[in-house]
Amino acid sequence: MAKQTALYAAHVAEGAKLVDFAGWQMPIHYGSQLEEHHIVRRTAGMFDVSHMCVVDLHGVRSRDMLRYLMANDVARLDGQPGKALYSCMLNERGGVIDDLIIYHMETTWYRLVVNAGTRNKDLAWLAKSAPSFDVEVIERDDLAMIAVQGPEARDKVHTVLGEDAAAVRDLGRFAAAEAGELFVARTGYTGEDGYEIVVPAEQAEDLWQQLRDAGVLPCGLGARDTLRLEAGMNLYGQDMTEETSPLISGLAWTVAFEPEGRQFVGRAVLEMERAQGVTQQLVGLLLEEKGVLRSHQKVIIAGVGEGETTSGSFAPTLGKAIALARVPVGDAGECLVEIRNRQLKARIVKPPFVKNGKAVY
Amino acid sequence: MSNLPHELKYSKSHEWVRDEGDGTYTVGITDHAQGLLGDMVFVELPELERVVNAEEECAVVESVKAASDVYAPLGGTIIEVNSAVEESPELVNQDPYGDGWLFKLSDISGLDALLDADAYAEMVDES
Numbered sequence: 001m002a003k004q005t006a007l008y009a010a011h012v013a014e015g016a017k018l019v020d021f022a023g024w025q026m027p028i029h030y031g032s033q034l035e036e037h038h039i040v041r042r043t044a045g046m047f048d049v050s051h052m053c054v055v056d057l058h059g060v061r062s063r064d065m066l067r068y069l070m071a072n073d074v075a076r077l078d079g080q081p082g083k084a085l086y087s088c089m090l091n092e093r094g095g096v097i098d099d100l101i102i103y104h105m106e107t108t109w110y111r112l113v114v115n116a117g118t119r120n121k122d123l124a125w126l127a128k129s130a131p132s133f134d135v136e137v138i139e140r141d142d143l144a145m146i147a148v149q150g151p152e153a154r155d156k157v158h159t160v161l162g163e164d165a166a167a168v169r170d171l172g173r174f175a176a177a178e179a180g181e182l183f184v185a186r187t188g189y190t191g192e193d194g195y196e197i198v199v200p201a202e203q204a205e206d207l208w209q210q211l212r213d214a215g216v217l218p219c220g221l222g223a224r225d226t227l228r229l230e231a232g233m234n235l236y237g238q239d240m241t242e243e244t245s246p247l248i249s250g251l252a253w254t255v256a257f258e259p260e261g262r263q264f265v266g267r268a269v270l271e272m273e274r275a276q277g278v279t280q281q282l283v284g285l286l287l288e289e290k291g292v293l294r295s296h297q298k299v300i301i302a303g304v305g306e307g308e309t310t311s312g313s314f315a316p317t318l319g320k321a322i323a324l325a326r327v328p329v330g331d332a333g334e335c336l337v338e339i340r341n342r343q344l345k346a347r348i349v350k351p352p353f354v355k356n357g358k359a360v361y
Numbered sequence: 362m363s364n365l366p367h368e369l370k371y372s373k374s375h376e377w378v379r380d381e382g383d384g385t386y387t388v389g390i391t392d393h394a395q396g397l398l399g400d401m402v403f404v405e406l407p408e409l410e411r412v413v414n415a416e417e418e419c420a421v422v423e424s425v426k427a428a429s430d431v432y433a434p435l436g437g438t439i440i441e442v443n444s445a446v447e448e449s450p451e452l453v454n455q456d457p458y459g460d461g462w463l464f465k466l467s468d469i470s471g472l473d474a475l476l477d478a479d480a481y482a483e484m485v486d487e488s
Contacts, residue, residue, distance in 0.1 A: 033425050034400040222399070226425060290447075292403050292423045314402035314425050321403075340421070340428075 005050035006144040006204040014218050021221060022117035024051040029220035036223035037316040040190050041357045044150035045219035046211055051116035054143045054198060055126065059135035062110050066102060068264055069129055071246060073256035077104035084174045084187055087254055088246045089125065090266030094273065095242035096249065098122050099234065101187060103176050111183075113145070113196075115236050144204035146197045148216055149227075151357065153194035156214045157184070160207070168195070182207075189224060191231025191354055229322060230315050232284060232351025238295055239282065239310040239324050247273055248326065250282035250351065278329060284351040285309065285323040285337065286361060289344040293323035298338040301348075304330035309337065317354045324351065363392040363485075366458055370472070371481035372434035374416070377458060378475060385441075386469050388434055389462040390422060390453065393485050398424040401450035406442040407464055413437060415471040420463055422453060434475060437466035 002025040011018060016027035027048065029036060039045040057065065066074040072087035083104050089097045098118040103111040114122045119139075126137045148157050158165040164179040168186075171177055173193075176185035183198035199207050212218070225235070232250075234240055240249035247255065247270060255270060256262070287293050293312030300306050307327030315322040323346075327335070336343040349361040365371075370378045375394035379387040395401070403423040413419050413433040420431035442464045446452050453461035476484065 028426075029399065032400055034402075222425060290403060291405075292428065294428065314423070316425070 003051075005048055006201040007048040007050060007146075007208055010205055010208050011048065011218075016218070016220065021051060022115075022119075024116060026051055027218070027220040028222045030218050033220060033222035033226070034316050036217070036219035037226050039217050040150045040192055040219060040223065040227055041317055041354075042150070044148060044153040044156050044194070044216045045223070046208070046216045047147040047149070047219050047221065047224050048144075048208075049147045049196065050144040050201075050204065052145055053114045053116065053119040053122070054140040054145065055112040055114060055123065056105075056138045056140055057110045057112065057126070057135050058108060058138065059133065060108050061133040062108060062135045065129055065133035065135050066110055067262055068133075069126070070102065071255045071264060071266060071270070073259075073262060074102055074104065074110065075262075076256070077102070080104060080175075081106060082171075082176045084176060084185060086174075088240075088251060089122070090246070090264070090270075091242055092265060092269070093242075094245040094266040094269035096236070096240045096244065096246060096251075097125055097242060099236050099240070099251070101185075103185065117237060142201055143198050144201045146199060146204065146208060146211070147188055147190075147194065148197065148211060149188045149190040149192045149194035151192060153192065153216070154186075156211065156216050157195050157197070159214050160210045189231075189233060190227035191233070191352060192227070192356065226313050226316055229311055229313050229324070230317055230352065230354035232324070232353060234282075234324070235311055244326070245270055245273055247278050248280040248282065250324075280307070280326050281329050282310070282324055282326050284349040284353060284361065285312075285325050285335065285346040286318075286349055286353070287321035287323075287337065287344060287346045291321060291339050291344055293321040293337060293339070293346070295323075297323070299325045299327055299346075300336040300338070300343065301327055301330065301332045302335075304328050304332050315353060317357070318359055322353050363396055364458070365392070365478045365482055367478045369458065370434075370475035370477065372432065372475055373484060374432045374434070376431060376434040378434050378472075379458075381465075384467055386435060386437070386466045387462050388464050388466060389457055390431060391481070392457045394429075395454050395457045395461070398422065398429055399426045400424055401453045404446045404450045404453065404463070406444070406447060407439045409439055409442065411439045413439065413466075415474065422450070431463060433466070435466055435469040435471045437469035439464050440467045441465040
């Protein structure tokens, strides 16, 4: 039996088409995935992302534990309560166990938001290190999460928060604050401005309804995927896995090799990979002919070699197909993508494809 | 339940067929099929004058979500394709039995193997 979020009844009432997503019954769309995509680019949409898992780490040495387990360095958050950091958690082979956001709550308290599909293995991985750091790992099943995204998203959230809006109005990007019982972060997965709001599960439906009344339209996970792809954001399990390092996944910027003395899981392998020079890279593709790019299509770059798309879709903002692809390193502006036994021309670009509603490739 | 005009015939692979009464037959995909696929973004139509067998792949419809082959519901010759859906794939969503038609066949065979609306409805309900 698939699990249901605190907003399940609200989705059914909205006429959502529900699908199984990592063991959860989640809305893929509420009528039209394309319209929901445009709503987020143009005004404000909201997503139930309660299937993602909030994990709190408590303990004097929780900072030490995260400095050991994460490829990015939580020391970058020191002295900045509320500040967030995006990081990969690696295995000993330098492969990605998950990508996640870490919030610095208090000196001895960090909050992680991890992917739904990796929840169990993440918790197991954290639990393995927790005893030696004397850290308590708490899975927050009592919380739900709503992402409100789009150029008008923050204004609409402020309206709903009323007096509590003062606590979040001046938040910088990638920072969070508590507003009453809510935890409000200026983060997202769409390439638009907005908030991700962590809310006690029993209050989630009320908040959803208030946002709805403020003119924020419900959007499904289908639109979330096309939005994140246009924004050039990786999806765990597709664009990076336990078999790929962040260095060949467009995520080198998230690996903190400095300071040199910090030992983190996977460091030795990544250092070796860096010293030898990476042989692959994650690039963006823009299909120049009619068709739709999908994952696992063969990519052929003349004089360089072959690779494969990792995520692909029709990009509603651009009106053409785009993809992320892992290809051999080399200078190339063009490639061919094999779609149903035909080879179609694509341009190689650096993601993102869309930023703040506009094409940027 | 999705819309199923009674004057049409249906294939198990979710195409519909309309007898135009002049020896030609118009083909599209059912309302049920377009609903499952979601917003269409790309349609690839067969070449004119191509001779197809019943159940042969001859077109592709792609939604934001997935690509799906369209099979010839009858054997025959492709005599016309709807180039409007190549320009505006959303017609398949908006009007699957009208402006969203895909191609027309003549010299057909295999009409008896098709389902009527009730039999198709029953098949869709069971799946």
